Amino acid sequence: MTTAPITASEGSTTAESHLEHGHHPDLRMFGLATFLVADGMTFAGFFAAYLTFRAVNPLPAGATYELELLMPTINTALLVVSSFTFHRASKELMASRMGACRGWLLISALLGIAFLGGQMLEYFTLPFGLTDNLFASTFYALTGFHGLHVTLGALMILIVWWQARQPGRFTPQEHFGIAAVELYWHFVDVIWLVLFALLYLL
Amino acid sequence: MRIPPAIITLVLGMMLVLFGLWVANDVSLLPESASLNAPVYDELFKVLLAIGTVLLLGITGIVIYSLVRFRRRQGDSLDGEPIEGNLALELFWTAVPAVVVLFIGIYSYDIYDRMGGMQSLSMHDHAPREQLASVRHAEPSDQDRLWGGIGIRGSADVLPVEVTALQFAFIFHYPEQNITSGELHVPTGRPVELRLRANDVIHAFWVPQFRLKQDVIPGQQTVLSFTARKPGDYPIVCAELCGPYHGGMRSHVVVHNPDDFSSWLEKTAPPTLS
Amino acid sequence: MTASLTQTREPSPAPSLQPTGWLRYLSFSLDHKVIGLQYIVCGFLFYFVGGALAGVIRTELATPISDFVSREVYNQVLTLHGTVMIFLWIVPVVNGGFGNYLIPFYVGARDMAFPRLNAVAFWMIPPSGLLLISSYFVHGGAAQSGWTAYPPLSLTTPATGQILWILSVLLLGGSSIFGGINFIATIVKFRQPGLKLMMLPMYCWAMLGTSILVVLATPVLAGTLILLSLDIVAHTGFFNPGLGGNVVVYQHLFWFYSHPAVYIMVLPAFGLVSEILPVHARKPLFGYVTMVYSIMAIVILGLIVWAHHMFTSGTPPWMRLFFTIATAFIAVPTGIKFFNWIATLWQGRLALTTAMLFSCAFIIQFVFGGITGVALAQVPFDVHVHDTYFVVGHFHYIVYGGTVFVIFASIYHWYPKFTGRLLNEPLGQLHLLLTVIGFNLCFAPQHWLGLNGMPRRVAEYDPSFTVVNQISSVGALMMAISTLPFLINVIGSAFRGPRAGDNPWRALTPEWLTTSPPPVENWRGAPPLVKEPYGYGHSGNPIDLQTARGRDLWTSQP
Ligand code: HEA
Ligand code: HEA
């Protein structure tokens, strides 16, 4: 198959298949949303496991569920703000101000990277390691799996930011790349909020 | 003279039900029943077998009848009647299975309750626990939590036995007599309470003649109560895959008359305690 | 109208890089029909692997002692057998195989919504299958802890094999999720204009329900296996009681996927039967609307019954009660489907083709398996037979007597579509006869074994069970032999079978309203808008001329 970039002139062709005649809507966002439901179920499984462990498996003496809150709260703020900056980027895109759009994209990516840095910092200052106790393991597994999502998301933002240099690459009509990354980024953000509530606040 | 189809259907249905009842009552598919709850179980089994037989034979009969009766003859290329549904009929065959499964569910709940399955497992105010705890001193209290099982507790007369499962054997310990044995010996007529622990992986304690099984889970103590009914020697089978020798992980439960059991206890008890 | 607009536009002769001829079956093809056949053929290859493993199991069990293979190898064999049969045979074939082939026809499209994702999903399967099988040859051998991989056993058996098993299942799960996303998008969003949901052939509904289950449940399995692998490689203690973990949590998470998985294995089969029966009975599918609702009821109930696999695992009493009732209620929507099929047969004009007969054998055998299932759902009953051959009997009646029989029925039904040639009917009926006898001989006695004290997953057993086990082994041998006429038929007819014409069964579903085999773009010209896929029996004229646009493609007149 050809991998030619989608241009505005191609309209809503799926570009997936040369067999299509263009009378079908673009389903890629729909597919992505379905995928995110699946991804969310992975997290749901983790959360369920965590809550059950917490309800029925007592920690060994000396271990605690208490966590330092300052760093993670700053992190939460970073991630929430990055969702808004990304939203701003989309708005600029809809108004065809590509320069501003790219700027906001970059800010969002940097916020995501700052989040990852904060997470690293937290990892290094935590008093427990991966295998110390059940809570420690669950903590690292959950935040790690989420961190993987943030890493991927930040990378993808940087990719669309790079692609957006090219004039006409994204237009108010055709901007699947940016829309998809935005949806994904919001998803990662929401997951973090749940995770934050469960791990840190509960 | 033609017999009306309704009558034929009725007669066939009645014959089917009678046959189902006959199968349930006269075809023996289960091993010997040697505990007090085994006959209770067998009652449920009979009901399930009767319903199952009627359903399976009924549906098989209708399918085969249709295949013969409605088969297409040579050279026939016409279509059948364009019947697309029938509300009354559909309601009927939604309601009947719903009633049947509801009945089975409630009935088996009752059976389970009679087996002791619905007993609450948090046993803070039960005498046997105190007894056990005092014998098995020095265990952190958290270890006494029961995670599941079947138990009829509260009876003062109960015979507690601690069961340890490990790859690939069961070890039975009688805390009151301080006897440790590779075989389980129990008297008839007296409730036995097994407290099961595993050392390595999950095992399961199963005595087919008692119709009882309970997983033995590492880190999570479970319980299983029963009362033996018939003296004899029955197999104990490990029913959870636990490694290469899982199939060889077997033992015996020997059910004695109460008198024989006492003499077994005396014979086996270590001298220090007797 | 859109359809007439597109009719005038010829498919653009895009320069295709796709290989043609038989080579395309080995390529990264984007054609849904090629991908469907790739799934089916690949699935059959793995079926023979799984069947050969079953042969090892039954040979070992012909004697009460462990003599044919070592105990470790026996456990590896049964683990591989279960995993191969479920993840590489049933799930890919009834979902990916027939789904890819049929769904685009049914929604009136020329391909799936995401053809490239589709090809990726397929091509994840052969490597992960090979990975799984190759784990047998690594140091320590393949995984030995059953297809359920319960910890702590799976943490203590040789790690390499278990890790490869996890990797392979993760890949297969991923493939399944990609497939599910594709089916949901295709069925919900990719229908041709004018085709309403309630006009779709029943298989679409079955695939929609299945795909919802795939998307909701499979990720949980993935997450669980990630935790399990952390326990193995990084020595965390999620499921390791020695480190404070909880083994029962694994079981909950595993069955949260694996119970829905059984409906992932059987709902598509229900859909396929719903396509086959009306054609050969020359009657509309009875109770279309209730069929749709019962599929959705099975989907919802299927998500909330998982703990019936754990009645002896130390679950609290209220949980057992809830899961008993919820499980038993699945019999209601399932029963609706069975009664509807029987009503479809009633007063029809049944062509006793092999496809028809396999479907009827399916009905009877599945009901048997369903009845034992409802019995198993009753806690007190299950306490006795859990983890015994009764359970083995139950699920082989369903997966083999149910799904595999439907796969065979579907091959006999759609083979003319795939190849344009007819299969040999007498040979097919020989296949049916041998399979039915062998199957029942093999698995019916296993119920008795379970009731009387034979646990599952053992290489050695009480000698009093020898004879019954030997009967079962003979049955397995007959099943192995029964594949011979099938293979001869399928391979031979591909070259020498009589030409089928485009529509040998005079069927009304859209895949038959084109040539057999169909052209790359499925229909030359516009796709027909089939509003009544089961419109048999109307005024002797099988197609409604108003709605069937593909009638000009219809060559074999009744
Ligand atoms: C395709 C696969 C498939 C399907 C569809 C089913 C369907 C069902 N299964 Fe089965 N099952 C398995 C595959 C499947 N199962 C497997 C693989 C295992 C073992 C896993 C392992 O441990 O390795 C298993 C194990 C299993 C267990 C656990 C046993 C144990 O380990 O102790 C239970 C317990 O409740 C159960 C129940 C059921 C029920 C109630 C249904 C119902 O859906 C059946 C409903 C259908 C009918 C009832 C027939 C038609 C209905 C009528 C004609 C209406 C009238 C009927 C009545 C009124 C009863 N199954
Ligand atoms: C999902 C589908 C599925 C299918 C189709 C089958 C098909 C068969 N199964 Fe299996 N089975 C499972 C799923 C399935 N099984 C699962 C999930 C388990 C549980 C595993 C576990 O406990 O973890 C299990 C377990 C299981 C056991 C219990 C093992 C134990 O607990 O110790 C047994 C024993 O009889 C068995 C037998 C068979 C037989 C005889 C067939 C036959 O129907 C197979 C017939 C097919 C053939 C015979 C193929 C013919 C082709 C050839 C012979 C060609 C050979 C080619 C070469 C040699 C090159 N299976």
Ligand code: CUA
């Ligand atoms: Cu112990 Cu199996």
Ligand SMILES: [Cu+2]
């Ligand atoms: Cu289940």
